[in-house]
Amino acid sequence: MIKSDQPTLNLDHALGLDEDPEDNDFIPMVDLMSVLMILFLFISISLWQNVVKLSNSQSVMEKSISLKIEQAINGVVNSSNIEWQQDNNSVIFNTPFNGGKAEVPKKLQIEVKATCNLLAPLFEEYVELIQEVRVEGHTNSVFGDRRNDNSLEGFAHNMDTSQKRAYNTMSHCINNSVIGQNIQVRKLFISAGMASKRPVLNEQGQEDITKSKRVEFVIVYKSHNLINPQL
Numbered sequence: 001m002i003k004s005d006q007p008t009l010n011l012d013h014a015l016g017l018d019e020d021p022e023d024n025d026f027i028p029m030v031d032l033m034s035v036l037m038i039l040f041l042f043i044s045i046s047l048w049q050n051v052v053k054l055s056n057s058q059s060v061m062e063k064s065i066s067l068k069i070e071q072a073i074n075g076v077v078n079s080s081n082i083e084w085q086q087d088n089n090s091v092i093f094n095t096p097f098n099g100g101k102a103e104v105p106k107k108l109q110i111e112v113k114a115t116c117n118l119l120a121p122l123f124e125e126y127v128e129l130i131q132e133v134r135v136e137g138h139t140n141s142v143f144g145d146r147r148n149d150n151s152l153e154g155f156a157h158n159m160d161t162s163q164k165r166a167y168n169t170m171s172h173c174i175n176n177s178v179i180g181q182n183i184q185v186r187k188l189f190i191s192a193g194m195a196s197k198r199p200v201l202n203e204q205g206q207e208d209i210t211k212s213k214r215v216e217f218v219i220v221y222k223s224h225n226l227i228n229p230q231l
Contacts (some may be wrong), residue, residue: 073115076114165215
């Protein structure tokens with residue numbers, strides 16, 4: 001009998017019938033996981049690209065609003081004490097409050113009313129883009145006859161004073177300008193006291209005791225919360 005050196009054909013092996021069934025299940029599962037991971041990555045990249053595009057579009061719009069606000073402020077009569085700070089999106093009223101007092105000075109009342117009347121149309125036009133208009137009250141670091149007072153009593157007093165300054169200024173704006181006539185614009189306004197946490201500094205880098213006693217209108221856009229949801 002002649003023996004052949006050629007390997008014999010195993011029909012079960014050729015058809016894959018001798019493979020472990022668990023191996024057959026494992027291979028499709030790995031392929032499925034890979035497809036899902038690639039799909040997830042693709043969706044994540046697409047969503048982020050859309051967010052970036054929206055952010056860029058919003059940024060262009062915000063710069064346009066910023067320019068219009070600056071132009072509006074320049075239209076306020078005797079506006080030398082009012083300035084637009086684009087980096088912080090804030091309208092700064094440099095007319096100071098009386099020391100330790102929260103009543104809005106007459107001169108500041110006139111400036112706030114005029115500014116609110118001029119900004120009202122912009123707030124109404126871009127109400128869908130604005131998250132809030134935060135009226136911030138500020139104080140200097142003086143408490144009693146002590147400068148740079150870090151006591152709990154001093155902080156509490158300055159915080160209370162700054163909150164009242166912010167609220168009184170906001171109330172004057174809403175009650176004495178056209179902003180109060182538009183409920184959607186009126187809802188944008190909130191007030192907040194900052195005490196002496198952000199003092200105004202002079203050219204020597206020292207706290208300006210007088211200018212620090214101020215209020216600001218800070219405009220917060222909805223796009224800021226989109227990119228920085230923790231804010």
